[in-house]
Amino acid sequence: QVQLVESGGGSVQPGDSLRLSCAASGRTFSDYAMGWFRQVPGKEREFLANINWLGSDTKYTDSVKGRFVISRDNAKNAVYLQMNGLRPEDTAIYYCAGYFTLWADTTRRADFWGQGTQVTVSS
Numbered sequence: 001q002v003q004l005v006e007s008g009g010g011s012v013q014p015g016d017s018l019r020l021s022c023a024a025s026g027r028t029f030s031d032y033a034m035g036w037f038r039q040v041p042g043k044e045r046e047f048l049a050n051i052n053w054l055g056s057d058t059k060y061t062d063s064v065k066g067r068f069v070i071s072r073d074n075a076k077n078a079v080y081l082q083m084n085g086l087r088p089e090d091t092a093i094y095y096c097a098g099y100f101t102l103w104a105d106t107t108r109r110a111d112f113w114g115q116g117t118q119v120t121v122s123s
Contacts, residue, residue: 006096010119013123016086018086019080019081022034024077035097035104037095038095039093039116048061093119
């Protein structure tokens, strides 16, 4: 199994940027596609982006396309989410997740999860 720990969340103003990091430990990180999700209390967890094992293919949900960028560094066992142009509606708990596959489409449920990090966007 792979353990995931997110960091980088915080409180920012609309229009600001944040970079979330997810550190992985355990089994071979490059064996897995990775993704980011978010959840607002009372709502379902929402897919944001994923990236294949090599980092050569990325997918995004429409609401973050053009604002968020997912990337990974297999040498550092890490995956990142660069978030630009943040909006109040981006306020949520953000989760790093992994898939037991090399690639994943946008509808596939992740197989393992981090604990989450809070992002709050408010003026």
